[in-house]
Amino acid sequence: xxxxxxxxxxxCCWFFAVPETAKPTSQWCEHCTDHGCAVHQTRPQxxxxxxxxxxxEPNFPEEMRPxxxxxxxxxxEEHTSVVIHVDPDRPDAxxxxxGSWWMEPLLNAYDPVCVVCGDDKMVVRRTLE
Numbered sequence: 802x803x804x805x806x807x808x809x810x811x812x813c814c815w816f817f818a819v820p821e822t823a824k825p826t827s828q829w830c831e832h833c834t835d836h837g838c839a840v841h842q843t844r845p846q847x848x849x850x851x852x853x854x855x856x857x858e859p860n861f862p863e864e865m866r867p868x869x870x871x872x873x874x875x876x877x878e879e880h881t882s883v884v885i886h887v888d889p890d891r892p893d894a895x896x897x898x899x900g901s902w903w904m905e906p907l908l909n910a911y912d913p914v915c916v917v918c919g920d921d922k923m924v925v926r927r928t929l930e
Contacts, residue, residue, distance in 0.1 A: 805856050809837055810868040813851060816886045821845035827889075827919070851875070854883070862899070870900045874907065883911045889919035 807813075814833040818826045822845060832839045838848070854874040855861050867873040871894030873886040885903060887895050894900040895916065904925070907914045912927045 804859050807837060807841075807856070808866075809835075810855075810866050811837055812867045812871075812888060813853060813873055814838065816873055817847075817851065819845055819847055821847060864899045865902065870894060872900045872903060874903060877915065881911075882913050882915060883907055884915045884917060887916065887918035892918055 811830075811833045814830040815828065816826065818824060819830060822830070824830050830838075832844070838844055852875075853867055855866050864870060865872075871888040871891035875884055875886070876882075877884055885895065885907070887900075895904065895918075904914070908925065908927050914925045916923050916925060
């Protein structure tokens with residue numbers, strides 16, 4: 802498990818579905834507050850299992866925390882590629898620093914990289930040289 806914790810970051814509480822509570826994607830969780838998850842100690846198992854890349858990598862700077870940069874990076878279900886979830890309220894987050902720092906290292910490590918921003922989705926592949 803990660804040495805980090807979510808702190809005030811709750812952006813995943815909007816992006817992802819929570820089957821245990823029937824919370825759909827792209828909707829705020831009823832337990833989400835301005836200070837984090839109100840039921841963090843007893844949160845559903847799917848929430849306990851989820852870790853974004855910022856949580857997984859303690860060397861990422863604080864400004865890459867998802868709520869600060871507008872981007873949540875996570876593995877796909879098979880862990881063979883990654884998904885970049887861009888906050889639809891900040892659609893330029895991936896083009897601006899620090900969000901722009903994500904694409905190159907992810908493409909160097911994973912192929913493909915999927916990008917989701919609201920209803921817009923695209924798949925980015927490595928270019929062969």
